Amino acid sequence: MITIKPAELNDLDALAILFDGYRVFYEQKSDVSAGKEFLQERLKNGESKIFVALNGAGKMTGFVQLYPIFSSTRMKRLWLLNDLFVDPDFRGQGISKALIEEAKKLCVDSESCGMILETAKSNEVGNSLYPRTSFVLDKEHNYYFWDN
Numbered sequence: 001m002i003t004i005k006p007a008e009l010n011d012l013d014a015l016a017i018l019f020d021g022y023r024v025f026y027e028q029k030s031d032v033s034a035g036k037e038f039l040q041e042r043l044k045n046g047e048s049k050i051f052v053a054l055n056g057a058g059k060m061t062g063f064v065q066l067y068p069i070f071s072s073t074r075m076k077r078l079w080l081l082n083d084l085f086v087d088p089d090f091r092g093q094g095i096s097k098a099l100i101e102e103a104k105k106l107c108v109d110s111e112s113c114g115m116i117l118e119t120a121k122s123n124e125v126g127n128s129l130y131p132r133t134s135f136v137l138d139k140e141h142n143y144y145f146w147d148n
Contacts, residue, residue, distance in 0.1 A: 018085055051099055082117070
């Protein structure tokens with residue numbers, strides 16, 4: 001049994017460990033305490049929405065973090081699904097799909113025009129998952145990045 005709920009400040013210890021696993025997956029240096037501080041700021045300031053997955057024993061097994069942005073052409077809120085991670089020991093149980101469904105519910109409840117995400121071309125699991133959860137790969141637009 002999977003339970004999805006909004007993250008709260010008292011979830012930070014377990015969430016920071018998962019967040020660190022996510023960052024390490026994307027080849028960043030492990031830093032649980034800095035990750036905890038980062039997540040705490042997002043939650044305290046209402047700068048993101050984070051949902052966590054709990055298994056039947058109450059263990060946190062995954063999370064999704066979304067940031068609000070806006071579409072000027074649609075004149076509505078748009079959500080950026082920035083982070084999605086499931087503990088490797090709990091993969092293959094539908095947790096990612098459940099987290100994505102909760103993110104979709106947030107989009108509907110906030111009357112947004114949709115949700116966008118980006119993942120590495122080498123992320124085979126993600127590139128298989130997202131189309132199965134109704135995301136459509138945008139092949140028409142270029143993606144540019146400026147790094148400071």
